[in-house]
Amino acid sequence: MRHLSFHNILAAFIVLLAMASCSTPKNVVYFQDMTNEHSYSGYQQTITIKPADKLSILVHSRDQQLVDLFNLPYTPRTLGATTTLNRGTNQGISSYTVSPEGSIDFPLLGEIKVEGMTRLEIAGLIKGMLISKDYVRDPVVTVELTNGIVSVLGEVAHPGSYSIDRDDMTILDALGLAGDLTIYGRREDVKLIRSNGDKQETYIISLLDAQSLRNSPAYFIQQDDVIYVDPNNTRIRQSTINGNTLLTPSFWISLASLATTITALCIR
The missing domain is CATH 1.10.287 (Helix Hairpins)
Incomplete structure (x- = not known):
């Protein structure tokens, strides 16, 4: 017995x-505070231009020969033995590199200060300058950030660097591109490291709390952000x-x- x-x-x-x-x-399910009766609001921000950013700026008009004076040439990129040229992407478009002083040298218009501006603000500024100087009467200006990336590391399905495809891209979008966190990722203290001039800022956010996430400055990502997911025990x-x-x-x-x-x- x-x-x-x-x-x-x-x-x-x-x-x-x-x-x-x-x-x-218990710390696996996202947004544990979310209910149907609540709405969430917080920081509203968009990507602004920094020194060393690369910008594709294209001017369009009815007079194509005239606007060609303001557009950098398409430069074919060679990948091994294959030369490609795709006008539907930024692959073959030459870019303006923002100087350490935060400006670009634009044809005929000269030095233009762009640091701290959004893509739409830069497009509006250049359009206004072209019209005011009577260079182009009906310009359509488009501005794209060609080297904007976010790096996602740690306990995610597909670690790597991903292109920022819009100005209001969030940390959730970036984690989605990386295939989401693995079951071993710590959801309560995801780290985002951000370069701000000559210093780095670190934010720790929780994916368990929708309200605190939405209120965090790290909710909307910026170019060159690094997201790191710690492994759990x-x-x-x-x-x-x-x-x-x-x-x-x-x-x-x-x-x-x-x-x-x-x-x-x-x-x-």
Whole structure:
């Protein structure tokens, strides 16, 4: 009877450990504060131009020969033995590099200060200058940021660098491009590192709280942002040689199995 009681306790112990290992952590589900009765608002921002940014600026008009004076040439990019030229993308378009002083040298218009401006503001400024100087009567100016990227690292499905395809791109968009967090990513303290001049700013945000996320300056990303997702404790434990430490359920289950075997041998 004493041996039977021991086996019952041991079996119950193993079952509890197995249940604990299969349970769903509470910090997995996103936006746990979100309900149908609430609306969320916060920072509204758009990408502004910084030194070293590269800008594609195109001027269009009915008189194409005239506006060609203001457009940089298309430059074919060579990839190995293949030369490509695609006017539907930025691949073959020459760009203006913003100087350390925050300006570009535009044909006929000269130095134009663009630092701190949005793409639409720059387009409006150039359009106004072309009309005021009577260079082009009906210009349509488009401005694109050609080197805007965000890097997503850590516990995501596809770490890497991704192009910023619009001015109001959010951290959720960036994580989506990277295939979302893995089950081992810590959702409560995602880090965003942002360069601001000669210093770096670090924001720690939680994907569990929609309101605090929406209120964070890191909600809308900027060019050259780096997003890093920390591994949770399970992933950290798996990084050991065999993944078995005193904290893992597999270790205790293995130990309990060994004890059961030894007990059975002793009874015989």
